[in-house]
Amino acid sequence: MYKKVKKYAQEKGLTVSEKNGLAYGNLGGIFLAIHQDPVTPARHTVQIWVKPGPSSTLPDISGYLNQCTSKFKYLQSASYGNGRITAEFQGLGFQWGKNYVPCLDGFLKEITEYCRNSGLILSCEQCETPYDLSLYQADGVSHVLCPSCYANIADQIRQNVNRKAKEGSGNIIGGIVGALLGSLLGVVLWVLIYQLGYISAIAGAVMVICALKGYEMLGGKLNTKGIVISCIISVLMVLVAEQTSLSIEIYNAYIDYYDITFFDAFRSAPSFLEEPDIRAAVIGDLAIGYILMAVGAWGTVRQALKAGTGRQDFRKIAPVSSVHANIE
Numbered sequence: 319m320y321k322k323v324k325k326y327a328q329e330k331g332l333t334v335s336e337k338n339g340l341a342y343g344n345l346g347g348i349f350l351a352i353h354q355d356p357v358t359p360a361r362h363t364v365q366i367w368v369k370p371g372p373s374s375t376l377p378d379i380s381g382y383l384n385q386c387t388s389k390f391k392y393l394q395s396a397s398y399g400n401g402r403i404t405a406e407f408q409g410l411g412f413q414w415g416k417n418y419v420p421c422l423d424g425f426l427k428e429i430t431e432y433c434r435n436s437g438l439i440l441s442c443e444q445c446e447t448p449y450d451l452s453l454y455q456a457d458g459v460s461h462v463l464c465p466s467c468y469a470n471i472a473d474q475i476r477q478n479v480n481r482k483a484k485e486g487s488g489n490i491i492g493g494i495v496g497a498l499l500g501s502l503l504g505v506v507l508w509v510l511i512y513q514l515g516y517i518s519a520i521a522g523a524v525m526v527i528c529a530l531k532g533y534e535m536l537g538g539k540l541n542t543k544g545i546v547i548s549c550i551i552s553v554l555m556v557l558v559a560e561q562t563s564l565s566i567e568i569y570n571a572y573i574d575y576y577d578i579t580f581f582d583a584f585r586s587a588p589s590f591l592e593e594p595d596i597r598a599a600v601i602g603d604l605a606i607g608y609i610l611m612a613v614g615a616w617g618t619v620r621q622a623l624k625a626g627t628g629r630q631d632f633r634k635i636a637p638v639s640s641v642h643a644n645i646e
Contacts, residue, residue: 319354322419323362327352338455338635346430349440349638351453351460352422357617360409360418366429367402367462369446374437379403382432392421401443402462403429440638442467456632468634475632490547493537497548500532501525501555508559508607513566517603521559522611526552527618545622552615556607560600561587 319327319339327334327341332352334341339354348366355361370376383396383403392414396405405425409418441448444467454461454468463471504525511521529548534540540548561584568590569583591597 320359320362322415323352323354323422326419326423333636335635340455340460340635342453342460342635345426346434348430348433348438349462350426350430353460358408360414362407362422364405364407364422364426364429365402365460366433367440367443368433368438369401369441369448371437371439377436377438379436386425386428390421390425392418393425401441401446405429444470451638453635453638454632455635460635462638472632489537490543493533493540493544494547494551496532496534496536497529497544497551498532498555499536500528500530501548501552503528504552505555505559505562508556509562509566512559512563512603517606517610520614522552522556522607523614523618525555525559526611526615529555530618530622540622545619549619552611553608556604556611560604560607563603564590564596564600 319334319336319341324334324336324341330343330345332341332343332345339356340351341354342351343349348368350364350366353363353365355363379398383398383405386405387393387396392407392409394406394408396403398404407418407422407425409415439448440451440462442451442464443462445464447464450464451462452465452468454463456471504521504527507524508521511517526549529552530540530545533544533548537544565580565584565587568587569578569580572578572583591600
């Protein structure tokens, strides 16, 4: 968790769970959770689970949140639905490091005061019961549920996993063709960026994403086998992209002296790798390219694997009634 937000949470008496990227607890008498984005340090999601109490009616929460987005600089969006307030914060600009936490604190003070004054109380986000609640996390998203609603959701996940397992592999041949065609877009982007003198994670990520999408479109089903095939094809297509980039350099170097075509240069590219300097440069490009591809595409592949199997990382964090200030 971003160290300034972590320190702020500790000072406010919230529980900080580093392994879950989460800070949670009671602030101003209102239970809330602050979720850390796994990629961007200055990006957090605030969640508050509330409904009208026995003697109150539901106020215009959405209207109030719209006013907040105009008032607080780093509040990118805020909404209310299914018994849950969700506010997205992101630090932008040159001064965000100095002003980000004060902005977050200002919003939390106002929204918790608004909930108290409106008579809103903590409730299960599914059935809205206020009793026997616990905080859960599913794929990085926090939920407050009662035991019955948790059991129903867990059962739905199990049924989805079983359904995915029975769906079969789809059309593997069509999927391979689709992955090849999709990865060609990444090859084109790779070559274009290479001509500018760069190797970009974007090109590698695009190659994998397009390969996965192509497999799904022509294969009919993107399961674990399809994801593995798409990733292997993407890895191989990086070699094609690198050879194409090298071939362009060969063509540009010799076109003024010899009557050659690009395809002549492409066919001759392997022989140029016998030169130690060229071979070392190509190996270096590939090493950097594969590292950037892994970094850029990992999140997409991870989500595709989960979607393909139907599995979710759904676990209990703590009973809400027993939340207290500590650090896990």
